[in-house]
Amino acid sequence: QVQLVESGGGLVQPGGSLRLSCAASGFTFSNYVMSWYRQAPGKERELIAAIPRAGGSTTYADSVKGRFTISRDNAKNTVYLQMNSLKLEDTAVYSCNARHSIRPTAYWGQGTQVTVSS
Numbered sequence: 001q002v003q004l005v006e007s008g009g010g011l012v013q014p015g016g017s018l019r020l021s022c023a024a025s026g027f028t029f030s031n032y033v034m035s036w037y038r039q040a041p042g043k044e045r046e047l048i049a050a051i052p053r054a055g056g057s058t059t060y061a062d063s064v065k066g067r068f069t070i071s072r073d074n075a076k077n078t079v080y081l082q083m084n085s086l087k088l089e090d091t092a093v094y095s096c097n098a099r100h101s102i103r104p105t106a107y108w109g110q111g112t113q114v115t116v117s118s
Helices: none
Strands: 003-007 010-012 018-025 032-039 046-051 068-073 078-083 092-100 106-108 112-116
Touching: 003 092, 018 032, 018 092, 018 112, 032 068, 032 078, 046 068, 046 078
Parallel strands: 010 112
Antiparallel strands: 003 018, 018 078, 032 046, 032 092, 068 078, 092 106, 092 112
16 A cells, blocks of 8 residues: 655744654665655645656756755655755645656655745
8 A cells, every 4th residue: 555644843932943744655765766845825835846756856946946955765665755944935834755667657745734834
């Protein structure tokens, strides 16, 4: 059974930090590109960070570049999103996505709420 389970969301003040985790099971994690998306109320889902199968060259949306860091631990089947200098506009549901590097296969987690508020 394929599962992606996000954790680490919550309420944080502007300027604060959070670290999201996404634990994967039921598939060969190292064969998948991992990404983090977010969706704020009334807005479209946005791709904010991606990391290739073996780590290395990461990509970020301009809105989070320099503040967020995506990483992965293939031994633990987990992808992380370190979020620093959080802003009010970072408030959203954050979801992880696994996309096979060759096959048209993708999985989604259920999402975790991040709320930035003073």
